[in-house]
Amino acid sequence: MKVRNLIPLGFIALCFFISSNLFAQKRDYYELRTYHIETAAQEAMIDSYLEKAFIPAAHKNGISKVGVFKPIASQPDAGTKVYVFIPFKSMDEYLGLEGKLAKDQTYQKAGSAYINATHDNPPYKRIETSIMQAMTGQPKFAESKLTNSKKDRVYELRSYEAATERLYKQKVKMFNSGEMDIFKKLNCSPIFYGETIAGANMPNLMYMTTHENMETRNQHWDEFRADPDWAGMKDLPEYQNTVSRNDTRLLYPAEYSDL
Secondary structure (H helix, E strand, O other): OOOOOOOOHHHHHHHHHHHHHHHOOOOOEEEEEEEEOOOHHHHHHHHHHHHHHHHHHHHHOOOOOOEEEEEOOOOOOOOOEEEEEEEEOOHHHHHHHHHHHHHOHHHHHHOHHHHOOOOOOOOOOEEEEEEEEEOOOOOOOOOOOOOOOHHHOEEEEEEEEOOOHHHHHHHHHHHHHHHHHHHHHOOOOOOEEEEEEEOOOOOEEEEEEEEOOHHHHHHHHHHHHHOHHHHHHOOOHHHOOOOOEEEEEEEEEOOOOOO
């Protein structure tokens, strides 16, 4: 009698699970830091710190790109905010950066004016921080494909808030199921899509698209609203009432920004 080699189904399932996860791309974690400022002197101090101290130190510690953005002149908050986008490969990398910077004497010297600022001459009014994990539809950040002058660009940062966690998750699903594909098709050159895991306006997601100028930005939105793929999904029952507030910021990248 022949003896058949029987492989337990549970073992096969385990092997499939392991192999599929090995090939799945890990998702980035993002810090979006917003400096609230009151004076041109504060802005200058932050610019100097980011350009000469923080960004070089971030590069040295494996963070290849750091984005720095400011509100365009027509925005009501122009001159009062500086946005810093920092992508991390893991939460361990995020949590470990501060300790590495504390031991980095080159960073400490280059950033001394900011790091050692006095209580009566601070470099900012407040710092606001959001921590995000990249959406599965774009698990890694991407550089903008734009090549025109940075001062002319419009980077659009949007935060979509939802009334409940369930509705928020449906909006995330909507992005992963086709909404971000429309932005890609229209050449909006998105930098990131993030699910907020810690921040002031949860539950919310955030994302950033990039445009050569305001005219191109407006044209992209006209094309988006008329897109047949958008028309096919926007009225689906599962995606109704998923956004209770849309907070839109129109920004441009600082000359020293990596993104």
